[in-house]
Amino acid sequence: MEKNLMKGNEALAEAAMRAGCKCFFGYPITPQTELAAYMAKNMHKNGGVFLQAESEIAAINMVLGAASTGVRAMTSSSSPGISLKSEGISYIAGSDLPCVIINVERGGPGLGGIQPSQADYWQATKGLGHGDFHLLVFAPASVQEMVDMVVKAFNKADEYRMPAMILADGLLGQMMEPVSFPEIAVEMPDKSSWAANGHKNKRAHHIINSLYLTPEELEKTVVDRYAKYDIIKGKETDAELYLTDDADIVVCAFGATARVVKSAVNEAREQGIKVGMFRPKTLWPFPEKEVQKACANASKVLSVEMSMGQMIDDIKLALSCAKPVEFFGRTGGVIPTPAEVLEKIKAMGGNN
Amino acid sequence: MHKVTVITGHYGSGKSNISANLALEGAQNGENVTVVDLDIVNPYFRTADLKDFFGEKGIELIAPSYANTNLDIPALNFDLGLIAAKEDVHLIVDVGGDDDGAVALGRFAQQLKDCGNLEMLYVVNRFRYMTREPYEAQELMYKIENASHLKHTGIVNNSNLGEETTKEIVESSLEYAKELSQKVGLPVAFNTAPDYLGLEDRRFKNVKVLIKPIWAKDI
Numbered sequence: 155m156e157k158n159l160m161k162g163n164e165a166l167a168e169a170a171m172r173a174g175c176k177c178f179f180g181y182p183i184t185p186q187t188e189l190a191a192y193m194a195k196n197m198h199k200n201g202g203v204f205l206q207a208e209s210e211i212a213a214i215n216m217v218l219g220a221a222s223t224g225v226r227a228m229t230s231s232s233s234p235g236i237s238l239k240s241e242g243i244s245y246i247a248g249s250d251l252p253c254v255i256i257n258v259e260r261g262g263p264g265l266g267g268i269q270p271s272q273a274d275y276w277q278a279t280k281g282l283g284h285g286d287f288h289l290l291v292f293a294p295a296s297v298q299e300m301v302d303m304v305v306k307a308f309n310k311a312d313e314y315r316m317p318a319m320i321l322a323d324g325l326l327g328q329m330m331e332p333v334s335f336p337e338i339a340v341e342m343p344d345k346s347s348w349a350a351n352g353h354k355n356k357r358a359h360h361i362i363n364s365l366y367l368t369p370e371e372l373e374k375t376v377v378d379r380y381a382k383y384d385i386i387k388g389k390e391t392d393a394e395l396y397l398t399d400d401a402d403i404v405v406c407a408f409g410a411t412a413r414v415v416k417s418a419v420n421e422a423r424e425q426g427i428k429v430g431m432f433r434p435k436t437l438w439p440f441p442e443k444e445v446q447k448a449c450a451n452a453s454k455v456l457s458v459e460m461s462m463g464q465m466i467d468d469i470k471l472a473l474s475c476a477k478p479v480e481f482f483g484r485t486g487g488v489i490p491t492p493a494e495v496l497e498k499i500k501a502m503g504g505n506n
Numbered sequence: 507m508h509k510v511t512v513i514t515g516h517y518g519s520g521k522s523n524i525s526a527n528l529a530l531e532g533a534q535n536g537e538n539v540t541v542v543d544l545d546i547v548n549p550y551f552r553t554a555d556l557k558d559f560f561g562e563k564g565i566e567l568i569a570p571s572y573a574n575t576n577l578d579i580p581a582l583n584f585d586l587g588l589i590a591a592k593e594d595v596h597l598i599v600d601v602g603g604d605d606d607g608a609v610a611l612g613r614f615a616q617q618l619k620d621c622g623n624l625e626m627l628y629v630v631n632r633f634r635y636m637t638r639e640p641y642e643a644q645e646l647m648y649k650i651e652n653a654s655h656l657k658h659t660g661i662v663n664n665s666n667l668g669e670e671t672t673k674e675i676v677e678s679s680l681e682y683a684k685e686l687s688q689k690v691g692l693p694v695a696f697n698t699a700p701d702y703l704g705l706e707d708r709r710f711k712n713v714k715v716l717i718k719p720i721w722a723k724d725i
Contacts, residue, residue, distance in 0.1 A: 157633065157667055157670065158633055158634070158635050158638075159518065159631060159633045159634050159666065159667055159668055160518075160634070160635055161517070161518055164635060168635070184549050184578045185549050185550065188517070195636075261576070266576070267575075267576030268549050268576050268578050269549075269550070269574075269576060270550075324549070324550065325550070325719070328548075328549065328550040328551060329550075329551065329719055330518045330551075330668060331668055331669070332633070332667040332668050332669070332670045413719070413721040414720060414721045416721065417721040417722075417725065418725070421725045487576060489720050491720055491725075492720070492721055492723075492725045493725045496725060
């Protein structure tokens with residue numbers, strides 16, 4: 155299979171089309187614009203729909219409508235745009251609809267900036283909208299992984315009837331890497347029990363709704379949904395453990411930051427420092443068992459993020475605060491360098 | 507020597523890296539080189555990233571003042587026409603991707619033609635989507651000419667697969683470049699190979715990989 159050299163944003167779009175995405179609704183924002191531009195040029199060639207909505211809010215509600223009919227639908231944006239979509243995402247989760255949402259993060263809060271960031275970790279994993287609900291959150295660290303995770307996100311979203319998010323960042327969206335597209339046999343699950351795609355007077359109405367008239371009824375839907383979340387927590391976590399077996403210090407990082415950390419870890423190893431890396435590939439559910447395994451022999455843990463420190467909370471919870479967890483990060487669109495991470499590793503006493 | 511070299515191409519074809527290599531080559535030959543970053547469409551991975559490197563090599567860099575800032579504003583705060591008219595300067599203009607990026611060039615087309623010694627090179631990479639086939643590369647080349655009001659004078663075959671580039675990869679692109687050259691009636695100015703392959707092959711110009719992500723740089 156011949157490879158292509160692609161930008162992360164383009165690869166996300168191509169992968170979505172190959173995964174059977176038939177409807178894309180979006181609104182332009184840097185640094186994810188190439189994704190929508192690629193969809194605009196190519197979606198119609200596959201019999202799909204590209205529509206530039208009048209706003210992010212309109213776009214996510216179009217996703218709600220399309221997903222209600224059972225087709226694979228997607229939207230993409232960057233941080234401020236995702237905040238605008240949050241109401242619609244909550245409605246989608248409350249209606250048990252599958253869809254894929256892509257966030258190519260930039261610096262915040264507010265309008266923030268256009269350079270890369272990971273400061274939407276809390277938003278994606280803890281509170282992307284009102285109410286009790288979760289999204290599946292995937293964190294790719296390479297352009298190839300962006301392709302693989304988009305396909306997985308569509309499949310898992312359908313399997314569990316819930317929204318899935320690819321949490322990327324501007325660096326991944328803009329960088330180019332060689333990528334191949336595995337032959338994807340699109341297997342659409344049977345959605346005939348719930349999709350609102352025309353009853354033709356042959357069956358009862360299917361109602362897509364997130365409003366319940368009694369609190370007891372609403373409570374039951376939420377509790378049932380949480381039972382599903384427990385199954386997902388048991389089955390769907392994924393992580394990369396790199397040189398952690400004998401590591402005295404384990405550095406945790408996701409997405410593009412993990413690439414920076416890997417360079418620092420390799421350099422530290424050359425200098426004889428016993429350090430390894432833990433990289434979650436799913437942020438919700440957070441790979442708790444995997445981080446426990448990675449840190450089993452470590453005396454210290456470090457979280458490196460392009461934020462003021464958000465994932466560090468999940469690491470501390472997973473480790474029950476049994477080990478000291480330190481933090482190093484840059485924010486506002488500044489990317490930490492391998493040299494800075496190496497310096498922090500040394501400062502933690504990683505010299506044995 | 508008074509010369510203007512304009513570098514165009516598809517997003518991600520390697521325009522900035524080619525511009526930087528030509529600038530380096532010029533500086534090493536004793537030329538007075540000025541590089542203009544005319545990219546108003548791409549937020550990251552651009553010529554302006556090489557500011558310090560150019561400074562060390564005595565290459566002047568002129569970039570939009572908002573390059574690599576948080577202002578996503580397609581504005582140019584310099585007059586390319588005036589810069590191009592300077593005697594004794596080899597001016598290298600790194601244009602933004604596709605016909606969208608080439609729009610910024612159109613405004614200066616007449617002044618660039620007036621300088622008398624203008625070459626305009628179209629950079630292609632057959633491993634980039636949408637220019638995989640010669641006819642696709644041809645179509646984009648003419649779109650860029652329409653947007654910029656300028657005609658290309660040559661093709662740079664910069665086919666590569668990033669870190670996975672091999673001798674076989676670059677060799678497999680020669681036929682593609684030749685076919686494009688015949689279709690559009692322009693010469694292949696040069697074919698490139700990354701210098702780390704260590705090719706001693708007259709068919710290729712060895713180029714340095716200067717634009718790369720932060721983790722691929724030396725600690």
